[in-house]
Structure formats: C-alpha cells, structure tokens
Amino acid sequence: MSLSPGAGSAAADPVIYTYLGPEGTFTEAALLQVPGAEASERIPATSVNSALEMVRSGRAHAAVVPIENSVEGGVSATLDAISSGEPLRILREILVPITFVLAVRPGLGLADIGTVSTHSHAWAQCRDWAEANIPQAAYLPASSTAAAAVALQDPESGFDAAICSPLVAQRLGLTVLVSGIGDVADAVTRFVLLSLPTSLPAPTGADKTTLVVPLPEDHPGALMEILDQFSARGVNLSRIESRPTGLFLGDYFFSIDADGHIRDARMADALRGLHRISPNLRFLGSYPRADHKEPEVPRHNSDEAFRRADFWLEGLLRG
Amino acid sequence: MSLSPGAGSAAADPVIYTYLGPEGTFTEAALLQVPGAEASERIPATSVNSALEMVRSGRAHAAVVPIENSVEGGVSATLDAISSGEPLRILREILVPITFVLAVRPGLGLADIGTVSTHSHAWAQCRDWAEANIPQAAYLPASSTAAAAVALQDPESGFDAAICSPLVAQRLGLTVLVSGIGDVADAVTRFVLLSLPTSLPAPTGADKTTLVVPLPEDHPGALMEILDQFSARGVNLSRIESRPTGLFLGDYFFSIDADGHIRDARMADALRGLHRISPNLRFLGSYPRADHKEPEVPRHNSDEAFRRADFWLEGLLRG
C-alpha cells in the first residue's frame, strides 16, 4: 500500500481514508483532491479526534483534517491532537477554496426565505450577503454546513434554506438559488493528510515542515531563542501558534509551519538547534506546499554553503 | 454608565451584555463572573461575529467571547473579528474552569444510555471517560453543550443523555448522573469582555496587553523583528498566533498577548517600536490578568530605568 502523494491507492491493497465529517463538508472536498481518494473508501468521523483515533488504531490509513482557517472549526482540535499521543506524520497539505451556495426548498425565491441554517462560522462569512439579500431571514445554527444541507431535505427541519458547499448541494441534488455568496472572495482553508509515520516524501524545492515545539522555559527571550533557530538559517515561517498545553497555565507549545524540507541542510540544521533547546519537540513531517511556491534561499544558507562549511571545519579538525 | 472592571452596572443606566450563546454555555458562565452581570440584561448571540456586531452597533455595551482554547469554538472568529473593522477594546479577561456533567433523562442509569449528545469539542474532551463508562453509547453532535442540554428536555430529540456545563444543567433542572467527567483535570478556557474603546483601566502590576500586528513583509527575519521589540524590553508573551489575513495567501497578522500594561514604560516603548515596523498595528487593550500573576521585570526594564535614560539623554541634548 502506498500513501505517497500522487499515489492514493494501489490495486492490491485499497486505502481507507477518514475525514472530519459529515459527508459533503469542505473537509471531504479536500480529501477528494488526494489522487485516488475518489475511488477509495472514505469514512466520515464525528470529530477531529475520532478521525485521528481511527488512524492511530489502524482502522484508517490516513485522515484529512483542517489545520488553518477552517469554516467549520476543528483547527484547535487538530493542533492539540497531533501535538501529543501516538506520533502522526503529515503527508501533504490541501487548499480548498471556500465558496458557499444558497440551497432552498424547491419553488422558493429569495423573498420567501424565513429561516436559513448553516454552521455558525459559515454564517459569519455570508452575513453581509444575507443582510443585503435576505434581511428577513432568521438564522438557525447547524453543526456543519453539510448537516444543514441534509436537514433541508427533511420536511420536519423547519427551515427554508441552507448555506453549504457546492459539493454537498450537488451531491444531494438540492436546488441552488445563488452561488458564491461568501463575503470574502478567494477565501481558502488549509487541510492536511495525516498517517502513521512513514517514509519521508522527497524534497520538491517547495516544501513545508510542520513542528510542535514545547516552550522550554517561560521567560521573555524563550520564544526568540526558538525562532532564532529558523531565522539564523534563513528559514521562513508560514504559521505559528502558541497553544496552552492544557497541563497548567503558562505552559505552552508552539505549532509551527516552516518553509523547507528536513532534507534541506538549513532545515536540518535548524531542527538540530531546536532539539538542543527543546528536546521534546515533535517533527510532524516535510511535504510539498500546495501552492508550489519556492522559497528564496540566500546563497549562504544553501545546501552548498552548508557542505562547504562542513568541509572546511573537518579540514581544521583533522589538521 | 460604567464598564470598568468591578463595576458592571450602575443604577441609572443598566448595562446590556451579549455573549456567544445559547444560554448556559461556558461563555455565559464567563459573563456571570463579571461583577454586576448577573443582574444585567444578557443577550445570547448566535455567533462571535453577531455578538461583536451588537457592540459595534450600540445594541449591547459589551460582549463576552472566547479567545483561547474554547470548548465550543469561536476563537478564530474572535481573533479575526477584532483584527479588523470598527476598533474594539478588551476590558478584562475571564478564566472559566471547564468541567462537564453527564445529564440524563430521569430514571436512566449509565447502562441505559444508548445515545449521548454534546458539542464535538466537548465530546473530544470526555471521550476517555465515555469509552470507559458508557461504551455502548452512540454520539450525536450538537451545536453547543447548552443546545444538547436543552434538547435533552425535548422528548422528540431522541437521545438519552447530554454532556454539558454544570451551569446549564442546574438552570434547566436536569438530572445529573455524574459530575467532572472531563478527561483533563483543571482545563480552563479564556474569554474576554469587549466594548467600544473607552478609558484605559489603571495598571495593577499584573496586566496583559493584546495586540494585532500585521506582518509588514514576509521574509525570514520579519517575525523576529516584531518579537525583538518585546524581548529587547523584557516583555514576555503569553500568546501568539499567526492568522492569514484572508486577503491573499502568505499575508499574515499576529494576534499577541504580552505581559504588562501600556502605561508600563517597557510596554509603551515596545509599542513605539512595533508602530515603526508595522504602522497598522492595532492596540486592543491593557487589562488585569485573571490570574493576578505579576511579571518579573529586570531592573534595567523598570519604569525607573526608562525614566533615568530619558533624563540622561535630555541632558546630553540640551548640552
């Protein structure tokens, strides 16, 4: 069985995926971007934790969960779940454009909508449109955009419209009255595909490395010491979040995405430095960036510069 | 009307509060810690954005929303909502211990529970207990712990138990079978009380300052330059999160909590430095720490050291 990016399944041994459900969420849309996933078994999970639990226990080979900016929550749960427990490895990241449609009971027009349901975060992102176009509508929260869509099919659900993803509307055959109603054009959410630790994907030149770094001591310079390990090697960060460990107040870890692959000399050297100051850090994977954007690496942080420095030093130590 | 901490309402002019609802959530429990709030009007909002919109539009005087580690989501929404739009000011932070109870339909014992409902994050935090004690129970998601509690009263809701806060169970008169079922003892969630800009609370010696700092340029040292403004003045950070601006990928702002008050010389000096490198930063308030923990300030970063340095420099400039 192969879980390498670009080879979602193999004939002999089908891959089982799980994701933050229910069916039709943006998370499932993310999973469907994984090559081979469309033809594979996809089990919706009721929470990020249960999705990851399925991977850890072997009931699924890989899970897709949100890691940044999700419309339907789960980001904190993902960050916390991957920071402790059985180690997991990120195989790839997936960007999903967030676009919303207004699905209605057949026959209704905008002026007929008295109540509309969706996830509260989705509602937040469509508020401006709603106030301008269906100001009379009352809002009923749902546990996900997909749940609202499903419930719209139920005559008992008592609401007239649902705001959901194009995917679920199409799949359920709902009547879409308006498309692209989100207030932020070009909004995207980032998801990751996680499995048990496996072989590292090869560097592509445009990679990302995700780490969990416990704060070794809580003093004004401690975070700087961590970040200096990156900046001193010219490694850019694309995400950082402090998270309370949950053990006691003032005890933090940092969830960090850094530009580059562990097989890049500058990243390997930064990881060495991090290990010294925070020996319990956790490496969550090096994987291709979804946007294929290559970092600018100054010459003095290139693999060649590291190789030359090693060569020079070895000469001195032999001498 | 006064919104200063310690004076939630005044006889002549009652304060109207809003919060991330529905009634009985941990957010309402947070609001009830604000002096005077219990006797004031408290309007539940369906989302963080709508709560803040009520404050911005003047329909409420202040709002309580989660800012860290919330059981019921909303943190990202809070961070994003306060980072743009009409400026708001944090008046105080509130810590709420997160404890869960198992409320059941009258007459049921643990072995009788076939289905249990709660918010997915709460479920995640009670999973270990549930697997050990009600392994037979199926999980039904709810949009909040309070919604699950309310629905438990409804004979049609079709489930046998709800996991919710002690507050809502007590208020609804539910039958609590087991208390303290959360897997993490001593879990807390942090909330903030927000209003329109108002006069600064006086420094207490144990304060926090919340900032939104756009990343001026995306290069390896940019975040270091921001953080250096704090560490160079001995200011500790207790929270940092990068958030995509939503405008385009690779465009970030940082949501930061720093130890100290804007009237502390070291914090004022750090803010001056931040303004130079990120002129669009946003000051969200200086307010007392909920845990009253005073920072250790090295002598060379004391108000006195700043005063002496100013005095010395002015002497030279006059000379």
Added chain:
Amino acid sequence: MSLSPGAGSAAADPVIYTYLGPEGTFTEAALLQVPGAEASERIPATSVNSALEMVRSGRAHAAVVPIENSVEGGVSATLDAISSGEPLRILREILVPITFVLAVRPGLGLADIGTVSTHSHAWAQCRDWAEANIPQAAYLPASSTAAAAVALQDPESGFDAAICSPLVAQRLGLTVLVSGIGDVADAVTRFVLLSLPTSLPAPTGADKTTLVVPLPEDHPGALMEILDQFSARGVNLSRIESRPTGLFLGDYFFSIDADGHIRDARMADALRGLHRISPNLRFLGSYPRADHKEPEVPRHNSDEAFRRADFWLEGLLRG
C-alpha cells in the same frame, strides 16, 4: 572663543591646540586640516595622555590624537584615556592619507644607503619597497617618523636616510629621494579633535557618534544586547573594540563608533536603550563624518517614523 568645526579661531581669543608630537608627525598633519589651526598655536605633546591632560587642565583648548590605524601608535592610549577621567567631547574626525617619502643626506643615491631610520610601524608599511629598492640598508628604529627626520639632520645620528611624512620633509628642507614608498596605496589614518564638553555640532545627515559602553555583565548574550540596541534601530557601526578596563581580567568596555547623530531619533532611541542596560556608558560626541557618506536609513527608522509612533502612542495613552 569658538571650537566649532569650521571656525578654528576667533580674533579676540586665539585657540591653543595640542597634538601627539613631535612636530611633523601625521598627527600634526591632521591638525593642520582643522580650519584656523595653521594660524593657531600648536603645542606638540609627548604622549596621547599628556595631550589630553593639557585639554583637561585648560592649558589647551583642543587636542588632535589618533583613534584608528595609526602609523605611530597611540590608538589604545586614546581609547583608554577618553573612556575614563574628566569627560571629553569629540568635535570632528580627520582622515590623513598616509604617504611616506625617503629623505636622505644630500648627495646620496639609493645604492649608497647603509642605514635607514623611522618608526617601527612606518617601517612595517614600507618593508616591501625597502626590500626591493634598498635591500642593503639596515633599519634603525625611531620613536616617530618625525624624530627620524629631525635626527637625519644631525651629523651624529649615524644613519643615511629617514622614512617620514611629506610634511616634515618639506618643513625641514630635507632631500627627498623617492615619494610614495608605502606598500599600501590609499592608506589612511583616522584622528579626532577633542575638547572639553561643549555644545553639540548640528547634524549634517552624515554624522558619527562615539560611545564608551561598559559591558554590564560577562555572559554570552551581553554584547548582543548592546549591539541589538543599534541594529534594532537600523544604526550601523563603523568601529567596535573591546578594551579591558584594566581593573580586572574579564571586565571590558566597548569603544564604538555608530553612524548617525544624537539628534537623529534612531540614535537617541538607541542611546536610551543602551543607558538602560549599561547606565555608565559615556557619550563622546556626535560629529560630521570626514568622508561625508550618508547612511541609508530605512523608512521605519526615520525621524518621521519615530515621530508618528510617538504620536500614535500618546493618542492611546490619552484615550
């Protein structure tokens, strides 16, 4: 009396200068660059310390001494003498191109030179030329290039040639056989004009500030903390030297030249920061750069950026 650069003397009250002698050294050449000095009294001193002592005691108004890269020594003495004792102020820096001539007893050609005398540092700078052109000549050290030149006039001195400055050769009417014999083309030495503290010269846009900064504590980050005060405000250093205090081993001060004027906001702010971490630092003056080279100041470190940051902060503190 005026000692401001550009006004070396005034009719009513003549300025008395001193310098590291004897007459005809490169130090006197430096002094002669000061407007008005040629017409003023110029007293050679036998050492840097005695020159500075004359200023401190009021016997001279100003002194010229070497501060970097001197052919005839004295730099360490200058650095140490201005770092303690009665405070002095640098009024200007002076660059002197170091060119050497070979002066001979009348009638001698290159092949006739059996012995040559000069200061040992000057000899070091003319060695290649000497080995190529007067390989037969033995070297006799002198206490200065000028002393060698003077002694050449003395029939008893017993040597055939002196290496000295063009100034002293011309003044003494010596026979110059070859000019420009130094091995390093374009060598320059830097001197400073020192007086008792006086009013600050106005900023020119291309200024330098000289400081003495005691190392507050001897730990790996201490020097970084000092230098960070400059780099965090975009202030470049053009010279740094650690000097033992002489009090006990491991006790240092730093002699620093930084680009900019104390009336530049970024420099003033850096000085404030330095004062906090090293309250006994000594400001030795802001004065025009001899090379008139203006620093590149990034917009966020401009006076305007500082002014705006102050304005913004004051608005918050009032609010």
Added chain:
Amino acid sequence: MSLSPGAGSAAADPVIYTYLGPEGTFTEAALLQVPGAEASERIPATSVNSALEMVRSGRAHAAVVPIENSVEGGVSATLDAISSGEPLRILREILVPITFVLAVRPGLGLADIGTVSTHSHAWAQCRDWAEANIPQAAYLPASSTAAAAVALQDPESGFDAAICSPLVAQRLGLTVLVSGIGDVADAVTRFVLLSLPTSLPAPTGADKTTLVVPLPEDHPGALMEILDQFSARGVNLSRIESRPTGLFLGDYFFSIDADGHIRDARMADALRGLHRISPNLRFLGSYPRADHKEPEVPRHNSDEAFRRADFWLEGLLRG
C-alpha cells in the same frame, strides 16, 4: 621538534624563538614563561611584522608578540599581520604582569633626577607616580622601555633615569631606586605564541579560540549575524575588535577571541555557521586560557546536547 605547550624544546632539535624586541622588553618576559624557552635561542625582532616574517620564512619556529593592551605597542600590527598572508596558528597565550622600576645612574636619589626616559606608553602608566615623586624630571621618549634601560648605561645618552621592566634592570645590573611605580596595580598584558599551522592542542576545558572574520557586507545587522553565531550556541567572547582592512574605507574585519575549543561541539557549530556567512574567515587556533578559567556551558549547549540532537535528526532522516 615539538612546539606543543609544555614542551618548548627537545634535545635533538632545538627550537628557535623570536619576539618583539629589543632584549629585556615585556615581550621577552612573556617568552620566558614558555617552558623550555629560557634554554632556547631567542632572537629579538625590530617589529611585530619582522618577528612573524621570521616564522613564516622558517627562520624561527615560533614568535611571541603582544595581542592586547601592550605597554609598548604592536597590538594593531599583530592583529593585522595575522589576519592576512601565510596562515599562522596561536599555540598559547601568555599573561605578563606589568610592573615598572625606576633605574637610575649610580649615586642619584629621587631629587637628583633631571631627566627620565622610557617608552611613551610606559610613561603614561607611571605619570601619577612621577608627578608625585620626581615632579622636576623632564621626560625623554624612547622606542621601548628596554631601549631606555640600555641607553641609561651610555654616558652620552644624557638622562638620569629610565623606567623599565624588572627583567631588563636585573639583566643589565642597573641600580633600581624604586620598584612597582606603575599607577595601575595588577596591570597585565596579553601575548601570544605563534607558529606555522601545526596539530591542535587538546581541549583542556578552559580554552580560547581566535578568529579573523571579514564583515561580509556593511549593513546594520551584519555584525549581529556574526555575533549571533556565538551567542546562539552559548559561546562567550572575551575580545572583539573591528579593524579596517586597509583596502578601502568601510571594509572591516573582526578579530575575535571566543571561549572554548574547536573540538567543543558548540564552538565547531558556531564556526560552521560563521563559515556560511563569512566564508573567508580565518581560524587562528584553539589553545588553553592563561587564567584556566572554565566557561559555564548551559546544558543545552553541551557536547551531549549536540550529540543527542544529531542522533535524533539522523533517526528522522533515516525514517
């Protein structure tokens, strides 16, 4: 032949030393501290450059020259001479207590001294004593303290007293009227023993490493980037001096002494980092500290911490 510290000479192959002369200077006193040097050939050189030239050309095996705080100059010459040209290696550092004696013509008392001669730096260090005890005496500069002592024996030299080292006074059999006349008690000068590159001395736990690091680019952060390589690995500096390269203004190198041995993992790692940002840096040796003072190395910068970090990283790269 062995030049290892502690074994100055071997029977079969005598070591030839040179030093900054003339005989009887503090530099010769430094050389005499080297085990075996007393019984070896010791050739005085007229300048630092000529001493080093003797080593580079093979005419001497090793040279002793001043590197910090010298009474008789030569420090700048040393720093510049070892920064370019044929590479040399520092084998050991030597501290010499600087104490001065007043030697007089036989029969003279303090009141009889009309003129006194010494090197100008030595004069500077005895001025307070001289003003209090021989205020009537005129000062005549000499090219070294030893030269003054030698000249005192010459009836024609025309002065009554010399200030010199106890060593030269004793060796010449001069009449010492007063000992310990220096103004600074406990003054010391630092010298180094230099040879052609040879095998590294073993680490002792209290070592020093000397480096020449060209400034790669002249911008406000460039020096910080260099120093960060040390402080990020907990390596303390005991000396830093910027020196103009002599090629053109604004082009610098740094002469640096850092605490530790190139075989210490933290120093090796710092050197690797330095090589990347300044590939033309020059390693001048790791050698025992004269004061045997061991640095405090935080656990996360210990050899063990580096070894563990390497081990961890290799595990990830294999995985």
